[in-house]
Amino acid sequence: MAPSxxxxxxxxxxxxDECREKINKTLEKMLTKGDWAEAPLWDAxxxxxxxxxxxxxxxxxxxxxxxxxxxxYRARRVGVAxxxxxxxxxxxxxxxxxxxxxxxxxxxxxxKAYDEATAILAGDALLTLAFEVLSAPETHEDxxxxxxxxxxxxxxxxxxxxxGGQMLDLLGEQEEFxxxxxxxxQRLKTGKLIAFCCEAGAILGKANPAHRQALRNYAxxxxxxxxxxxxxxxxxxxxxxxxxxxxxxxxxxxxTFVSAMGVEAAQSRAQMLCQQAKSHxxxxxxxxxxxxxxxxxYVLQRRV
Amino acid sequence: MAPSxxxxxxxxxxxxDECREKINKTLEKMLTKGDWAEAPLWDAxxxxxxxxxxxxxxxxxxxxxxxxxxxxYRARRVGVAxxxxxxxxxxxxxxxxxxxxxxxxxxxxxxKAYDEATAILAGDALLTLAFEVLSAPETHEDxxxxxxxxxxxxxxxxxxxxxGGQMLDLLGEQEEFxxxxxxxxQRLKTGKLIAFCCEAGAILGKANPAHRQALRNYAxxxxxxxxxxxxxxxxxxxxxxxxxxxxxxxxxxxxTFVSAMGVEAAQSRAQMLCQQAKSHxxxxxxxxxxxxxxxxxYVLQRRV
Numbered sequence: 001m002a003p004s005x006x007x008x009x010x011x012x013x014x015x016x017d018e019c020r021e022k023i024n025k026t027l028e029k030m031l032t033k034g035d036w037a038e039a040p041l042w043d044a045x046x047x048x049x050x051x052x053x054x055x056x057x058x059x060x061x062x063x064x065x066x067x068x069x070x071x072x073y074r075a076r077r078v079g080v081a082x083x084x085x086x087x088x089x090x091x092x093x094x095x096x097x098x099x100x101x102x103x104x105x106x107x108x109x110x111x112k113a114y115d116e117a118t119a120i121l122a123g124d125a126l127l128t129l130a131f132e133v134l135s136a137p138e139t140h141e142d143x144x145x146x147x148x149x150x151x152x153x154x155x156x157x158x159x160x161x162x163x164g165g166q167m168l169d170l171l172g173e174q175e176e177f178x179x180x181x182x183x184x185x186q187r188l189k190t191g192k193l194i195a196f197c198c199e200a201g202a203i204l205g206k207a208n209p210a211h212r213q214a215l216r217n218y219a220x221x222x223x224x225x226x227x228x229x230x231x232x233x234x235x236x237x238x239x240x241x242x243x244x245x246x247x248x249x250x251x252x253x254x255x256t257f258v259s260a261m262g263v264e265a266a267q268s269r270a271q272m273l274c275q276q277a278k279s280h281x282x283x284x285x286x287x288x289x290x291x292x293x294x295x296x297x298y299v300l301q302r303r304v
Numbered sequence: 305m306a307p308s309x310x311x312x313x314x315x316x317x318x319x320x321d322e323c324r325e326k327i328n329k330t331l332e333k334m335l336t337k338g339d340w341a342e343a344p345l346w347d348a349x350x351x352x353x354x355x356x357x358x359x360x361x362x363x364x365x366x367x368x369x370x371x372x373x374x375x376x377y378r379a380r381r382v383g384v385a386x387x388x389x390x391x392x393x394x395x396x397x398x399x400x401x402x403x404x405x406x407x408x409x410x411x412x413x414x415x416k417a418y419d420e421a422t423a424i425l426a427g428d429a430l431l432t433l434a435f436e437v438l439s440a441p442e443t444h445e446d447x448x449x450x451x452x453x454x455x456x457x458x459x460x461x462x463x464x465x466x467x468g469g470q471m472l473d474l475l476g477e478q479e480e481f482x483x484x485x486x487x488x489x490q491r492l493k494t495g496k497l498i499a500f501c502c503e504a505g506a507i508l509g510k511a512n513p514a515h516r517q518a519l520r521n522y523a524x525x526x527x528x529x530x531x532x533x534x535x536x537x538x539x540x541x542x543x544x545x546x547x548x549x550x551x552x553x554x555x556x557x558x559x560t561f562v563s564a565m566g567v568e569a570a571q572s573r574a575q576m577l578c579q580q581a582k583s584h585x586x587x588x589x590x591x592x593x594x595x596x597x598x599x600x601x602y603v604l605q606r607r608v
Contacts, residue, residue, distance in 0.1 A: 146447075
């Protein structure tokens with residue numbers, strides 16, 4: 001029987017589950033409990049990170065690294081750093097002054113489970129920890145590799161990256177953005193971090209420029225498709241499955257691809273982008289990039 | 305005429321002024337204006353950073369680096385990274401959910417001049433930018449030096465560093481801390497970043513372990529003295545000179561050295577610590593650490 005068109009293929013699902021398990025174990029180890037006086041901060045960090053996330057970003061890191069035969073432990077450390085950073089961004093995005101979201105994946109958001117001050121600090125500490133993890137020798141024995149990872153992640157996550165995108169997201173509630181600005185918003189808010197994930201394996205594996213560029217191109221198209229399906233899910237998704245309210249972006253008057261181009265055009269554009277994403281993977285030997293191939297189909301078909 | 309006992313010596317003042325000028329120029333260059341859509345974020349970042357700060361932390365970096373003959377431009381880049389990070393911490397500390405401070409150095413704090421969401425994001429972006437600056441090749445040609453700077457700064461600033469200290473600061477408003485926990489609070493909140501500043505020159509200059517340890521010891525004592533004088537100024541300072549309200553920590557029921565040991569004991573302990581800080585500098589050749597010597601006197605005598 002063919003897999004449901006709206007689910008990950010059984011093979012992809014299994015590899016993603018395995019990856020999630022490994023990442024969660026490493027995260028749990030890293031966010032240890034202790035009897036230090038600042039323990040409540042670390043409790044909130046753990047709560048914000050170990051929250052049932054899909055770990056799609058670490059999955060991209062690990063699959064990209066696999067193409068170049070990178071040691072799995074190293075790829076996992078980079079995946080963990082990305083997930084720490086991604087978790088910080090969700091904690092801060094949920095704050096009352098930002099998206100004011102009371103729940104995240106069906107559970108109280110960090111500022112609801114703890115308080116606002118603790119949530120701000122937990123985010124700050126997770127962002128900082130991401131760079132601490134990347135800079136440690138366990139991540140890679142070559143300091144040139146580690147410093148390139150730090151540099152690329154900082155650039156992807158900063159004021160002309162993810163944080164800049166979140167700023168645009170907030171500004172988009174007040175002004176009408178043209179499609180060019182919406183594209184910039186999405187590229188900054190989610191695209192650049194996804195690009196980092198896909199390129200990280202090439203950095204770890206010291207890949208040649210053509211291979212690195214192929215992954216960058218793949219990431220660009222995948223990231224755009226991911227954002228479009230995110231916007232579509234906000235309109236068409238099932239709140240119970242998603243663990244958050246549907247229509248929240250629309251209610252907030254957010255600037256999204258769907259609001260700018262309509263549901264059907266966004267759907268067909270997402271489809272086209274996923275095809276294009278997969279075409280960039282042809283440069284790799286047979287089988288090496290299979291999972292990245294599957295993940296492009298998955299992004300198109302995901303329900304949550 | 306001898307300099308007023310409560311002012312920096314004219315020589316120190318001149319060197320500090322020169323340092324401040326250089327740091328401000330580099331910061332202004334780095335926080336460029338542009339017509340990108342996310343410009344409001346960068347406006348808030350600039351506002352939060354270019355606010356008349358004394359730039360004491362970059363001064364420590366540059367004076368430490370001078371001992372080892374490090375190129376001034378490199379030391380300045382590290383000083384700038386520290387100041388970006390320090391500025392982020394002030395912006396987040398001032399937020400309504402944290403210290404709820406409407407003013408900073410006599411001007412509206414960032415969330416008052418802009419709004420809360422922008423202030424949170426400006427802080428996030430400045431923290432990220434600090435790591436981007438350190439990781440760039442202009443900071444040092446040796447990637448081992450750059451990655452060590454990243455690693456040490458992340459550790460000093462994170463959940464068992466500055467952010468952990470801020471968490472303790474907030475917890476201290478609700479619970480009575482013993483002197484041991486207050487020491488931990490201060491070491492984390494301000495001590496570790498000051499230690500990084502003093503050690504950064506040793507990292508840049510690939511100093512021998514004994515020299516690096518001497519700077520670490522100096523930083524430890526200086527940092528404690530700095531925090532004690534900060535607490536003392538909160539009680540005895542002149543609000544007009546400080547640009548913030550005196551007695552604010554006391555009103556908030558914050559756990560400070562002064563609340564735990566009283567004004568006089570804190571004064572004499574700060575004095576003792578500054579003496580001790582200076583004694584660690586004896587290892588350096590005559591004249592090399594003069595400014596660090598002076599700065600210990602300055603910390604004891606500062607009024608703002």
